[in-house]
Amino acid sequence: xKSKETYWSENLRLIFICLAIWFTVSFGFGLxxxxxxxxxxxxxxxxxxxxxQQGSIYSFLALIFWYGAKMNKLDKKYHVKD
Amino acid sequence: xxxxxxxxxxxxxxxxxxxxxxxxxxxxSSTSDFYIAGGGITPLQNGMAIGADWMSAASFxxxxxxxxxxxxxxxxxxxxxxxxxxxxxxxLAPYMxxxxxxxxxxxxxDRYYSKTARIVAVVCLIIxxxxxxxxxxxxxxxxxxxxxxxxxxNGLYIGMFVVWVYAVLGGMKGITYTxxxxxxxxxxxxxxxxxxxxxxxxxxxxxxxxxxxTLSDGSGMYLLDKLDLVVTDLGxxxxxxxNLGGTLNMFAYTISLMIGTAGLPHVIMRFFTVPSxxxxxxxxxxxxxxxxxxxxxxxxVGAMARLNLMNTIEPAAGENLVYDERPQWxxxxxxxxxxxxxxxxxxxxxxxxxxxxTNEMVKVDRDIxxxxxxxxxxxxxxxxxxxxxxxxxxxxxxxxxLLLAISSSISHDLMKGVLTPDMSEKNELLAGRVVMxxxxxxxxxxxxxxxxxxxxxxxxxxxLAASSIFPALMMGIFxxxxxxxxxxxxxxxxxxxxxxxxxxxKGIMFIPETSFLGDMEPNxxxxxxxxxxxxxxxxxxxxxxFIMLKVTGPAPAxxxxxxxxxxxPGKVSAAHAH
Numbered sequence: 001x002k003s004k005e006t007y008w009s010e011n012l013r014l015i016f017i018c019l020a021i022w023f024t025v026s027f028g029f030g031l032x033x034x035x036x037x038x039x040x041x042x043x044x045x046x047x048x049x050x051x052x053q054q055g056s057i058y059s060f061l062a063l064i065f066w067y068g069a070k071m072n073k074l075d076k077k078y079h080v081k082d
Numbered sequence: 083x084x085x086x087x088x089x090x091x092x093x094x095x096x097x098x099x100x101x102x103x104x105x106x107x108x109x110x111s112s113t114s115d116f117y118i119a120g121g122g123i124t125p126l127q128n129g130m131a132i133g134a135d136w137m138s139a140a141s142f143x144x145x146x147x148x149x150x151x152x153x154x155x156x157x158x159x160x161x162x163x164x165x166x167x168x169x170x171x172x173x174l175a176p177y178m179x180x181x182x183x184x185x186x187x188x189x190x191x192d193r194y195y196s197k198t199a200r201i202v203a204v205v206c207l208i209i210x211x212x213x214x215x216x217x218x219x220x221x222x223x224x225x226x227x228x229x230x231x232x233x234x235x236n237g238l239y240i241g242m243f244v245v246w247v248y249a250v251l252g253g254m255k256g257i258t259y260t261x262x263x264x265x266x267x268x269x270x271x272x273x274x275x276x277x278x279x280x281x282x283x284x285x286x287x288x289x290x291x292x293x294x295x296t297l298s299d300g301s302g303m304y305l306l307d308k309l310d311l312v313v314t315d316l317g318x319x320x321x322x323x324x325n326l327g328g329t330l331n332m333f334a335y336t337i338s339l340m341i342g343t344a345g346l347p348h349v350i351m352r353f354f355t356v357p358s359x360x361x362x363x364x365x366x367x368x369x370x371x372x373x374x375x376x377x378x379x380x381x382x383v384g385a386m387a388r389l390n391l392m393n394t395i396e397p398a399a400g401e402n403l404v405y406d407e408r409p410q411w412x413x414x415x416x417x418x419x420x421x422x423x424x425x426x427x428x429x430x431x432x433x434x435x436x437x438x439x440t441n442e443m444v445k446v447d448r449d450i451x452x453x454x455x456x457x458x459x460x461x462x463x464x465x466x467x468x469x470x471x472x473x474x475x476x477x478x479x480x481x482x483x484l485l486l487a488i489s490s491s492i493s494h495d496l497m498k499g500v501l502t503p504d505m506s507e508k509n510e511l512l513a514g515r516v517v518m519x520x521x522x523x524x525x526x527x528x529x530x531x532x533x534x535x536x537x538x539x540x541x542x543x544x545x546l547a548a549s550s551i552f553p554a555l556m557m558g559i560f561x562x563x564x565x566x567x568x569x570x571x572x573x574x575x576x577x578x579x580x581x582x583x584x585x586x587x588k589g590i591m592f593i594p595e596t597s598f599l600g601d602m603e604p605n606x607x608x609x610x611x612x613x614x615x616x617x618x619x620x621x622x623x624x625x626x627x628f629i630m631l632k633v634t635g636p637a638p639a640x641x642x643x644x645x646x647x648x649x650x651p652g653k654v655s656a657a658h659a660h
C-alpha cells in the first residue's frame with residue numbers, strides 16, 4: 001500500500017530537481033556565469049546574454065510542463081486524481 | 083493624421099464594445115461566480131486570463147523601454163517576472179487550489195487559525211493592489227491623451243466607466259472572459275509591430291530570432307554587435323553587458339521580483355477558478371506560454387527600438403540629424419514633454435551622447451519607446467491604432483483583476499469573515515459590488531491626483547508581496563508545524579524590515595525630505611537597491627518565523643491534518659485524512 005508520505009516525498013524530490021534547474025538557467029547561466037558564457041556565441045547572441053533574456057524563459061516553460069506531466073503520472077499511480 | 087485618428091477610434095471603441103458584450107453574456111449571479119467564476123474555467127482559458135491579469139501597463143508600455151536603455155541589466159525584469167510562475171506552479175497554486183477557498187486572506191486564516199493573520203493579509207493585499215492600480219489608471223489616461231487627443235482626465239473617466247461596467251456586473255466570471263479577449267488584443271498589438279520591425283532590420287520575421295541575426299543593410303553585421311558599437315561610440319555602456327548595480331543587486335532584484343510575482347494575490351486567486359489541482363498546475367504552464375510570448379519579444383523590441391532611435395538621430399557616424407528636418411513622431415512626442423531637445427552647441431543638429439555636458443537629447447522618456455516604436459519604423463497607421471487598443475487592454479485587464487482582489491478581501495474577508503459573519507449570500511454579492519465601485523472611485527481619484535509616492539509604488543507592491551505573503555503561504559504548505567503566532571511574527575517583521583529600508587532611502591511614504599539615509603548608493607546595504615530588498619525581507623520573515631516556532635511550539639494537530647490534506651489532490655485522500 002503506497003502511502004501519502006511517499007507521494008509527498010516523491011513530489012518534494014521532483015520540486016527539488018526542478019528548482020535546481022530553475023536556479024541554474026537563470027541565476028547561474030544568466031547572472032553568475034554570464035561573463036565566461038558570453039565568450040561563446042549563439043548566432044548574434046552572446047550565450048550568457050541569451051540565457052538572461054531568452055533561454056531562461058524557455059527553460060521555465062519546459063520545467064512547468066515537465067513537472068505537470070510528472071505529477072499527473074504520480075497522481076494516477078497513487079489514485080489521487082480529482 | 084486624420085486617417086490614424088479614425089483607425090484609433092475604431093480600434094479602441096470596437097474593443098470596448100466587445101468587452102461590454104462579453105460582460106453582459108457572462109454576468110455573475112452568485113458569490114461563487116463573483117469570486118471564482120463558478121470554478122469552471124478551463125486551464126487554457128485561465129492561462130490567457132492570467133496573462134492579461136498579470137501583464138499590466140508596465141509590462142506592455144514600460145518594460146521594453148527599460149530594456150532598451152538598461153540593456154543586459156534589464157534582464158532582471160525578464161527573468162524575475164517569468165521565473166515566479168515556476169514557483170507558483172510548484173510551491174503554491176496546486177495546494178491552495180486543493181484547499182478550495184475564495185481568497186488569499188481566507189487561506190491564511192484557515193491555515194493559521196488567526197483573525198490577526200487574516201487582517202494582516204488583507205492590509206498587505208489592499209496596499210499592494212491599490213498602489214499597483216494607480217499605475218494602471220495613469221496608463222489609461224496617458225494612452226487616451228496621446229492617441230485620441232482626449233484630455234487626460236476625461237480619458238481616465240472613460241477607463242473607469244468601462245472597468246466599472248464589466249467588473250461590477252460580471253465579477254470574476256465577467257473579468258475572466260473579458261481578460262481572454264484583452265489578452266488576444268494585447269498580444270497582437272505587441273507582436274505585429276515587432277514582426278514588422280524585425281523584418282525591416284534583419285529580414286527575419288520572428289523577433290526572437292531577428293535579435294540574434296545579421297542586419298539586412300548589407301553590412302553582414304550582427305544586430306547586437308552593431309548596437310554595442312553604436313552605443314559605446316557615444317559613450318554609453320555596452321548594451322549586451324551593461325550591469326544593473328552589480329551582480330549581488332541583480333541577484334537580489336531578480337529573486338525579489340520572482341517571489342513577489344508568486345505572492346501577488348490578484349494572480350494567485352486566478353488559480354481558484356479552475357476545477358481541479360491538475361488544472362491548476364496546467365494553468366500555470368499555459369499562463370507562462372501566454373506571458374512568454376510577450377516577454378521573449380520584449381528584448382527584441384527594446385534593442386531594435388534603441389537601434390532605430392540611434393540611427394534616426396545619427397544615420398552615419400558624425401552625420402547628425404538636423405533638428406529642423408526631424409520626423410513627425412519626434413514633433414508629436416515633444417508636445418507631450420516626454421522628449422526634449424536643447425541645442426547646446428548651436429549647430430542646429432542633434433547630438434545624443436552619454437556625456438551630460440554635450441548631450442542635446444535632454445529628455446528621452448523610457449515609456450515612449452513601445453508607443454513610438456511603430457511610428458519610428460514608419461509602420462502603417464492601423465498598426466499604431468492597434469498599439470493604442472493593446473495598451474488600454476493591458477491597463478484595463480490588470481486594473482479589473484486588482485479591483486476584484488480588493489473587493490473580495492473586503493466583502494469576503496473583512497465583512498463576511500470578521501465583522502458580520504451572518505451576512506446572506508445575496509447581501510455579500512451586493513457588498514462585493516458596492517466595495518468594487520468605491521475602489522474604482524478611489525483608484526480613479528489617485529490616478530487623477532497621483533500621490534508623491536506613485537513613482538515608488540512598484541517597489542512597495544512587490545516588496546510587500548515578496549516579504550509577507552509569499553513566505554507565509556509557502557511555510558503554510560511546506561511546514562506542517564508552522565504555527566499562527568510564528569507566521570504572524572514572520573510576516574510583520576518581513577514587512578517591517580522591507581518598509582523601513584524602502585522608506586529610509588526613498589523617504590517615508592516616498593516623500594524625499596523625510597528620507598533619513600538618503601537615496602545614495604554608498605548607504606545601500608551591500609549595494610542592494612530598495613527595489614531589490616524584498617528578497618532580504620523574505621529571508622527575515624522565514625528566519626523570524628522559524629525562531630518563533632521553536633519558542634512558542636507547533637501548530638495544533640487538526641491544522642497539521644489540514645496541511646496533509648492540502649498536499650494531496652482528490653476527494654479520496656480527503657476522506658482518508660482523519
